[in-house]
Amino acid sequence: MTDLKPCPICGKPADPTERPFCSRRCRLVDLNRWMTGAYAVPVIEDDDDADWETIHDGEDKS
Ligand SMILES: [Zn+2]
Numbered sequence: 001m002t003d004l005k006p007c008p009i010c011g012k013p014a015d016p017t018e019r020p021f022c023s024r025r026c027r028l029v030d031l032n033r034w035m036t037g038a039y040a041v042p043v044i045e046d047d048d049d050a051d052w053e054t055i056h057d058g059e060d061k062s
Contacts, residue, residue: 004016004019004020005019005020006022007020007021007022007023007026008020008021008026008030009021009022009026009029009030010022010026
């Protein structure tokens with residue numbers, strides 16, 4: 001199982017747990033590209049990473 005593509009962000013070998021990126025950091029970089037692009041709210045799969053909750057908390061119903 002060594003046919004992982006290189007990280008699209010930095011070109012390093014991808015990590016099987018973070019694919020297609022090499023690390024969580026590069027994943028965030030990719031996410032940031034989406035957020036700064038046409039898509040204000042990216043569709044993210046439920047991850048066990050609690051950091052995403054801050055992003056989902058964008059609906060301000062007051
Ligand atoms: Zn990377």
